[in-house]
Amino acid sequence: MHNPKYCLFFDNHTMAACPDVGVDFDAAAFSQKLSDCGVDLIGFPAKCNQGFCYYNTAIGIRHPSLRRDMFGELVAACQTRKIAVTAYFNCGLSNEDAIRHPEWNTISPGGAILHPDIYELGWVSPYIRTMCVNSPYRDYLISMILEVANKYPVAGFLLDSFNGFPCICPVCIEKMKAAGIDWRNRKEVETFAHSSMIRLAEDIVAALHSKSGDYLVYFLGLSAQDNIRLGSYLECECLPTYPCWGYDHLPIMSHHLRTLTSDNRSIINMTGRFYEWGDFGSIRPRAAIEYDVFYGIANGMRPNIGGHIHPRGSTQHAIFDRIQEVYSTAQLNEEWYDNATPIADIGIIVPGEVDKTPSLIGVTRILSELKIQFDIILGNTDFSRYRLLILPDAVPLTPSLAAAIKTFLDNGGAIIATGFSGLDQTGKKFALAKNWGIKHVGECKFFPAFFQPLPQLANGLPDIPLALYERCIEVVAENETEVAALLVKPYFNREWDGVYTNFYLPPDKKTNLPLVTFKGKVAHVASPIFSAYHKLASVDLRTLFANVLNKLLPEPVLKVSGLPSFGKATITRQSGRRMVHLLNYVPELRGKSEIVEDALYAKEVKVSLRCDSFSPTKAYLAPHKTPLALTRENNYASVIVPEMHGYQLIVFE
Numbered sequence: 001m002h003n004p005k006y007c008l009f010f011d012n013h014t015m016a017a018c019p020d021v022g023v024d025f026d027a028a029a030f031s032q033k034l035s036d037c038g039v040d041l042i043g044f045p046a047k048c049n050q051g052f053c054y055y056n057t058a059i060g061i062r063h064p065s066l067r068r069d070m071f072g073e074l075v076a077a078c079q080t081r082k083i084a085v086t087a088y089f090n091c092g093l094s095n096e097d098a099i100r101h102p103e104w105n106t107i108s109p110g111g112a113i114l115h116p117d118i119y120e121l122g123w124v125s126p127y128i129r130t131m132c133v134n135s136p137y138r139d140y141l142i143s144m145i146l147e148v149a150n151k152y153p154v155a156g157f158l159l160d161s162f163n164g165f166p167c168i169c170p171v172c173i174e175k176m177k178a179a180g181i182d183w184r185n186r187k188e189v190e191t192f193a194h195s196s197m198i199r200l201a202e203d204i205v206a207a208l209h210s211k212s213g214d215y216l217v218y219f220l221g222l223s224a225q226d227n228i229r230l231g232s233y234l235e236c237e238c239l240p241t242y243p244c245w246g247y248d249h250l251p252i253m254s255h256h257l258r259t260l261t262s263d264n265r266s267i268i269n270m271t272g273r274f275y276e277w278g279d280f281g282s283i284r285p286r287a288a289i290e291y292d293v294f295y296g297i298a299n300g301m302r303p304n305i306g307g308h309i310h311p312r313g314s315t316q317h318a319i320f321d322r323i324q325e326v327y328s329t330a331q332l333n334e335e336w337y338d339n340a341t342p343i344a345d346i347g348i349i350v351p352g353e354v355d356k357t358p359s360l361i362g363v364t365r366i367l368s369e370l371k372i373q374f375d376i377i378l379g380n381t382d383f384s385r386y387r388l389l390i391l392p393d394a395v396p397l398t399p400s401l402a403a404a405i406k407t408f409l410d411n412g413g414a415i416i417a418t419g420f421s422g423l424d425q426t427g428k429k430f431a432l433a434k435n436w437g438i439k440h441v442g443e444c445k446f447f448p449a450f451f452q453p454l455p456q457l458a459n460g461l462p463d464i465p466l467a468l469y470e471r472c473i474e475v476v477a478e479n480e481t482e483v484a485a486l487l488v489k490p491y492f493n494r495e496w497d498g499v500y501t502n503f504y505l506p507p508d509k510k511t512n513l514p515l516v517t518f519k520g521k522v523a524h525v526a527s528p529i530f531s532a533y534h535k536l537a538s539v540d541l542r543t544l545f546a547n548v549l550n551k552l553l554p555e556p557v558l559k560v561s562g563l564p565s566f567g568k569a570t571i572t573r574q575s576g577r578r579m580v581h582l583l584n585y586v587p588e589l590r591g592k593s594e595i596v597e598d599a600l601y602a603k604e605v606k607v608s609l610r611c612d613s614f615s616p617t618k619a620y621l622a623p624h625k626t627p628l629a630l631t632r633e634n635n636y637a638s639v640i641v642p643e644m645h646g647y648q649l650i651v652f653e
């Protein structure tokens with residue numbers, strides 16, 4: 001199987017009205033540009049979401065103005081330059097097929113064929129028609145995928161729009177009735193639609209396996225877990241300037257996906273050269289693309305820059321120049337990226353699917369700002385590789401998760417639970433009450449409550465009652481449990497009392513209700529502080545968390561000072577060396593969109609690496625191997641980076 005390093009993805013969907021598709025396409029010149037950029041893998045449409053094919057097909061519909069085998073010419077030209085090509089197929093959307101075969105369209109639970117009530121996208125959207133994968137479209141689609149597999153030496157397939165559009169067409173109704181599914185119940189129809197997409201994916205994989213077991217295969221729209229089972233690599237699609245992703249998506253997904261690849265499968269980080277899909281008229285600043293590319297690499301992912309080529313197929317040099325600037329900078333460091341895997345002290349447990357919830361955004365931001373190394377994991381992960389687990393805000397303990405956490409604690413691990421985390425599935429009592437050392441009383445009657453730390457947690461916090469912003473739980477500490485911060489009650493709750501609205505709400509008196517407790521190696525914070533951080537980004541809450549963390553993990557694997565709070569720091573590992581990646585960029589909210597424009601300057605950045613099984617004897621700056629003086633203090637080896645712009649890689653050997 002091809003092992004991707006530097007990828008490009010041409011997400012072309014060409015409207016029927018374009019009169020001159022491919023007329024300027026020069027496969028040799030185009031692939032030479034790819035080669036100049038050091039690209040080893042491209043994704044290119046075999047069939048787009050408009051339902052048009054770009055290869056010589058005897059089955060599908062070629063774009064009406066395309067007069068050549070654009071896809072085939074590209075594959076052949078790339079082959080001579082040792083560039084692999086994956087064939088893109090949109091599976092869930094195929095507009096021209098939907099027009100020609102109305103019986104292949106999904107009928108939404110609301111009865112609509114046009115503009116199904118899937119997303120709030122309005123009328124002008126690629127989702128104006130969606131395909132029912134239980135209709136004859138299914139076999140037609142699979143036969144096209146096999147047609148490409150048979151005709152062209154492709155490295156794999158990128159299969160898009162596996163969203164699972166709920167459908168009540170006669171075929172789906174019949175299948176649901178046979179399976180005893182209540183087709184009047186929207187939730188059940190959605191579950192059935194998802195299982196229909198899974199069955200389609202299984203059938204595509206089975207069909208491809210009959211050709212060769214060696215394809216890169218990924219299903220966009222299916223979860224990472226489904227792709228682990230059905231696909232052969234992982235991919236994170238994220239245009240950070242597009243509101244549905246933003247700059248919180250990649251940090252969360254990268255810290256999660258990197259935990260799913262114990263079998264060494266590749267993880268691709270797909271960003272874009274422009275601001276949104278369908279945007280033919282922009283190239284983001286170099287620093288913006290660089291930030292996405294380096295952020296992924298710093299987390300063990302390989303970069304993929306998405307874009308469109310002009311329908312005429314002309315080579316737009318300015319676009320390739322920008323890609324070349326970014327990729328050639330990264331490629332100087334390739335020897336330190338190849339097969340490097342991230343290191344983490346901490347596992348953040350997520351119940352169910354990893355998503356951009358307020359608590360997960362909050363905890364990811366807080367740990368990143370503190371330069372702490374962490375993974376985002378599911379409850380069934382092997383916890384033994386971590387020193388500490390965080391249960392952010394609302395992680396209930398099922399019997400199996402409670403048992404795994406008990407074993408983790410018995411083996412010397414530490415836990416920080418916040419808010420409702422640690423309660424059993426009834427939500428009434430702590431599942432491991434003995435270990436937690438506190439009793440659950442119920443929801444705290446004060447809202448919003450404030451807090452005051454005791455001296456052991458007061459470092460860096462202002463000496464006033466500090467706001468918690470979210471509703472806490474009320475707990476009672478057992479005798480041997482240490483209470484390290486107390487709730488301060490407000491005069492009254494923030495509410496309408498029938499005459500007055502109690503909006504301006506000062507703190508009143510300190511209570512004896514605990515906010516933070518420690519029992520052995522379990523800390524509990526009775527407030528969902530990560531969701532609160534997502535709401536208002538109170539730095540005091542981050543400081544409180546840092547003080548709790550410092551008591552349980554006084555020696556994190558990496559310490560960094562001199563880099564701003566928004567700067568990122570991660571560690572990766574290769575045999576015999578550790579690489580520290582520093583990123584100094586800041587996404588700024590400009591009007592409605594967040595953007596990065598500048599690579600920022602930093603100086604005298606101190607980087608300290610904990611010496612455990614690995615104890616370095618030298619350190620240098622990549623790529624020129626500029627030596628750095630290595631000093632030893634206690635259990636750490638430290639260097640000072642004199643100055644840096646944007647991204648800097650430091651190597652310890």
Ligand SMILES: [Zn+2]
Binds near residue numbers: 106132133134135167
């Ligand atoms: Zn259907």
